[in-house]
Amino acid sequence: MEYQTRLESEIDTIAFGMTLAESLFEGGRIYIKGDLGAGKTTLCRGILRRFGFEGAVKSPTFTLVEPYELPELSIYHFDMYRLSDPSELEYIGVDEYFQPGNLCLVEWPERAQDRLPTGDLEIQLSIIGRSRNVLLRSIANESLCQEVAKRHRLKSSAIGHKLTVGDDPD
Numbered sequence: 001m002e003y004q005t006r007l008e009s010e011i012d013t014i015a016f017g018m019t020l021a022e023s024l025f026e027g028g029r030i031y032i033k034g035d036l037g038a039g040k041t042t043l044c045r046g047i048l049r050r051f052g053f054e055g056a057v058k059s060p061t062f063t064l065v066e067p068y069e070l071p072e073l074s075i076y077h078f079d080m081y082r083l084s085d086p087s088e089l090e091y092i093g094v095d096e097y098f099q100p101g102n103l104c105l106v107e108w109p110e111r112a113q114d115r116l117p118t119g120d121l122e123i124q125l126s127i128i129g130r131s132r133n134v135l136l137r138s139i140a141n142e143s144l145c146q147e148v149a150k151r152h153r154l155k156s157s158a159i160g161h162k163l164t165v166g167d168d169p170d
């Protein structure tokens with residue numbers, strides 16, 4: 001299945017990451033695609049915040065992977081942008097990170113070609129003027145995509161409802 005929504009600002013992207021994180025307590029493999037500056041790292045920051053990480057989140061460009069061993073979960077944030085050859089992934093022992101129960105977030109997964117294990121969810125971010133569009137697509141985990149879509153719809157409608165009530169002159 002697919003789910004698409006508009007993210008109007010950086011805050012929306014972080015909030016979307018936090019909502020997504022609520023479905024990731026058991027770990028998972030999230031492959032995040034999109035042009036330079038589309039908001040991939042921002043989305044990862046939202047996910048990491050939800051698990052209690054408050055520090056700066058930067059793309060791990062020179063090391064390929066940034067580990068976050070958090071109390072609830074081990075999260076590994078990859079950025080494959082500078083991967084010159086997919087075979088490099090074997091040198092860093094990529095399979096060690098992709099263990100059940102870990103959460104792997106991968107920016108630029110297409111640069112790794114077929115050297116990565118099958119993902120659960122693919123996220124495509126696109127730049128639309130000043131905002132962003134996000135498209136979720138299930139790869140190997142249909143129910144994860146459905147759950148995230150449901151959570152996001154519920155939250156958006158709750159916020160929309162509150163605004164409508166607040167704006168109502170009656």
Ligand SMILES: Nc1ncnc2c1ncn2[C@@H]1O[C@H](COP(=O)(O)OP(=O)(O)OP(=O)(O)O)[C@@H](O)[C@H]1O
Nearest residue numbers: 007008009010013036037038039040041042131132
């Ligand atoms: N929904 C949004 N609307 C507008 N700006 C956004 C949105 N989400 C993120 N941004 C902004 O886009 C810029 C780039 O974000 P980010 O670094 O996350 O992109 P990226 O996809 O990781 O880029 P790269 O491919 O270079 O790693 C940041 O300034 C961020 O604040």
Ligand SMILES: [Mg+2]
Nearest residue numbers: 040041059107
């Ligand atoms: Mg990035």
